[in-house]
Amino acid sequence: xxxxxxxxxxxxxxxxxxxRAASRLHRVPSNVTTRIRQLEQRLGVALFRREGRALTLTDxxxxxxxxxxxxxxxxxxxxxxxxxxxxxxxxxxxSLESAAGARLPPVLSAFHARxxxxxxxxxxxxxxxxxxxLERFEIEAAFVSEPFEPxxxxxxxxxxxxxxxxxxxxxxxxRRAADLSRQTLVAxxxxxxxxxxxxxxxxxxxxxxGRVLELGSYHAIVACVAxxxxxxxxxxxxxxxxxxxxxxxxxxLPARLRRNRTHLVWTGEASAPLRALMDLLPGPGRGSxxxx
Numbered sequence: 603x604x605x606x607x608x609x610x611x612x613x614x615x616x617x618x619x620x621x622r623a624a625s626r627l628h629r630v631p632s633n634v635t636t637r638i639r640q641l642e643q644r645l646g647v648a649l650f651r652r653e654g655r656a657l658t659l660t661d662x663x664x665x666x667x668x669x670x671x672x673x674x675x676x677x678x679x680x681x682x683x684x685x686x687x688x689x690x691x692x693x694x695x696x697s698l699e700s701a702a703g704a705r706l707p708p709v710l711s712a713f714h715a716r717x718x719x720x721x722x723x724x725x726x727x728x729x730x731x732x733x734x735x736l737e738r739f740e741i742e743a744a745f746v747s748e749p750f751e752p753x754x755x756x757x758x759x760x761x762x763x764x765x766x767x768x769x770x771x772x773x774x775x776x777r778r779a780a781d782l783s784r785q786t787l788v789a790x791x792x793x794x795x796x797x798x799x800x801x802x803x804x805x806x807x808x809x810x811x812g813r814v815l816e817l818g819s820y821h822a823i824v825a826c827v828a829x830x831x832x833x834x835x836x837x838x839x840x841x842x843x844x845x846x847x848x849x850x851x852x853x854x855l856p857a858r859l860r861r862n863r864t865h866l867v868w869t870g871e872a873s874a875p876l877r878a879l880m881d882l883l884p885g886p887g888r889g890s891x892x893x894x
Contacts, residue, residue: 605677607641608670610634611649615667619657690719693875696732696744697724699790699820700840701864705761706745709882716882720875730793736869743868743876747795754869760883761864764838765796767853770830775853783809786832788823791816799859800835821845837862 614623614634624631642649649663659667697706702724710722725732725741732744736755745760767776776782782804789797797814804810815832817823820840827834828849835855841847854860866883868876 603641603644605674607637608674610637611641612667612670612674614638614650614657615659615663619655689717689874689878691873691875692721692723693743693873693879694723694741695725695879696735696741696746697726698729698732698745698747698864699726700747700763700837701745701761702726703820704837704839704843705864709879712882713879717875717878720878728790728793729795733867736867739869742873743866743879745864745866748863748865749795749798750865750867752867755867756869756872757865757867758880758883759863760866763862763864765799765835765855765860765862766838766841767800767833767835767855768824768827768841768850769833769853770828771849771851773830773851775851776833779803779807780809782811782833783807784812787811787814788826788832788834789814789816790818790823796835796837796862799862803856803859824850 610623610627610629613626614620617623617626620631620634620638624634627634638649645662645666647662648660649666650657651660652658706724710724713720713722725735727735729746729750732741732746733750733755735741736744747763769776774781787797787800789800801811811832815826817826820836821844823834823836824841824844824846826832828846838852841850841852866880872880
């Protein structure tokens with residue numbers, strides 16, 4: 603059934619006849635009569651019974667009137683919501699664990715307060731894993747770290763990070779990449795952008811880690827480094843929030859490695875909830891733009 607047919611039917615009921623309904627709807631009476639007959643033919647029932655000059659609803663007509671009222675109210679509510687720009691629905695996000703633990707909580711808290719009708723699902727992973735989830739459309743957007751391949755993604759900077767090298771307390775301070783040769787690298791699994799940065803830095807010096815211990819959380823990484831297992835590269839703000847953050851030594855990285863950006867990336871047209879989230883992110887780049 604078309605909503606317009608239901609509006610005509612409801613108007614005939616409210617006005618008590620075709621002539622008055624036609625005047626209210628700015629139609630000719632014959633058009634209103636034709637639409638009512640076509641609706642009756644589609645439904646296979648008579649909606650009105652003529653009693654003299656008056657039209658009386660049949661039992662099927664009364665039943666349809668209840669449905670029509672609800673359907674038309676729902677349609678009106680949907681139109682008003684679209685015109686008002688209300689943000690509703692769901693938003694499936696991916697994030698680095700560093701961003702999820704240290705950067706996103708105040709943003710998501712503000713988002714929830716402003717848009718309580720949006721349900722957010724958050725999944726953490728490495729940059730590589732999150733980009734694969736985006737490719738399979740399992741998430742709508744993700745917070746990932748440089749470096750990453752932009753491919754067909756749209757992107758905007760989200761957070762500035764300061765990366766530091768951490769070692770156990772009492773360990774000799776590394777002065778160059780070669781000083782880390784043959785040491786154990788404690789890191790996330792393959793796909794971690796920070797791990798990639800450190801490995802490439804070592805490779806430039808003709809060095810490499812002795813082995814790599816892969817762990818799934820920063821708390822575990824910091825704990826292992828504090829115990830003397832090896833070295834790691836982590837965002838400074840994550841270390842500020844880590845339980846054992848004061849149990850390790852921080853060492854500055856070269857300037858070209860020290861500063862790092864977390865980007866929000868997505869594919870296709872950003873949804874209303876995603877655009878609303880972008881407006882709450884700090885820094886430049888509000889709205890969408892092509893990835894650099």
